[in-house]
Amino acid sequence: MYLSYFGLREKPFSISPNPHYLFLSERHKEALAHLTYGLGEDGGFVLLTGEVGTGKTTITRSMLEQLPENTQLAMIHNPALSELELLASICDELSINYDTRHASLKSLTDIIKKHLEANNKAGGHTILIIDEAQLLAPDVLEQLRLLTNIETDHKKLLQIVLVGQPELQELLKRNELRQLAQRITARYHLLPLTQGQTVAYIKHRLHVAGCDQALFSLDAMQAVHQVTGGVPRLMNLVCERALVGAFAKQQHIIDSNIIKKSASESLPADFVAVTDTPTKHTPRWLYGLAFVALFAIGVGLSYIL
Incomplete structure (x- = not known):
């Protein structure tokens, strides 16, 4: 409607995420540096929080562009899942075959462990990114922590990026999640521009x-x-x-x-x-x-x- 009037090729302020319009402010660059550093370490968790609309998706997409080619990536956008559903979703994302009728926490954990070990042996790296992570239940977060116990003598075989709103910070302060909180190697809270x-x-x-x-x-x-x-x-x-x-x-x-x-x-x-x-x-x-x-x-x- 107004494009030709203002000499525009397309709408410049669409709320749909478009990588073509990526704008990295100094704060976004700082957040990206923190997260990239965290993924370069051998720890288990990296944390990115921020208010709704501050650009967490922008940071996540920028981070994905910098991952090495040998990285296997699993992304979960709707984390309101049970422990079993979470493990099944990870298997789906990593293309791991499993028996859907007889799946249990132990069976899914075992096949994920075998997959991570095989990927590491082949020189690969595995990252799990969970968006809207403030929706995760405490017992599901504890299950994620247990997955980071899968490791060699030198590094953990699964790195997990938790992306969420400020409520996620409060959730991780709970006493029963203190072990997980201690495994966060990099964290950044994204402020508005x-x-x-x-x-x-x-x-x-x-x-x-x-x-x-x-x-x-x-x-x-x-x-x-x-x-x-x-x-x-x-x-x-x-x-x-x-x-x-x-x-x-x-x-x-x-x-x-x-x-x-x-x-x-x-x-x-x-x-x-x-x-x-x-x-x-x-x-x-x-x-x-x-x-x-x-x-x-x-x-x-x-x-x-």
Whole structure:
């Protein structure tokens, strides 16, 4: 609808993950470095957490592109599984044949162990990535820990990447999961983008979509950060609606007024943006202290005069 009007080849702010639009901010690069380091170690678990929409999928996909060719990868996107279902899902992902009618925790663990040992002997490496890992039950997490007991004298034969929302951090603080928590060799909590990164993000996506014109004014891009808190997914929603709104008004430059109206139309009514530099309100007791100090000074001056 608005593509030709703004000189765009395609929609620059679609919320669908598209590797072509990959934008690695400094925070994303730092997270990627931590995770890559963790996978380079011989430990069992690597942890990536962050709020919804902050770019965990972006980091995961970037990490996959850097894996060696001899890596066998298993990915689980819906971890609301029982212990048996989890092991069966791992077998499915790694193309391990098993008897579905007589499968048990022991039988599946045994064949996974044989597969990992054979893959290691052949010079391969095996990684399991679990998305939305905050949905894992404690007993399922314990089963994962037991899988990392499969090892040689030099390294563990299965590395596990847990990707989830902040609730995952709280889950791993539980006493019964302390052994698992001690096996995490690298962890990173992904924060939203800063204001400067937000500006760079918007320009990057417009450039990839075929437009290098300044469609968003500087105050508009700053407003995007203010109303979304720097969360990329929310930024996409607001910017997409802003392009539609500007086209409807036949306006070539998007200003902060359009952004604020777009935010009210596209973001949840109860959404409150959280940024790196929250507004600090002066505590009331400081006003009281200041009043007492001024009163004391006034009394002292009265004696002098």
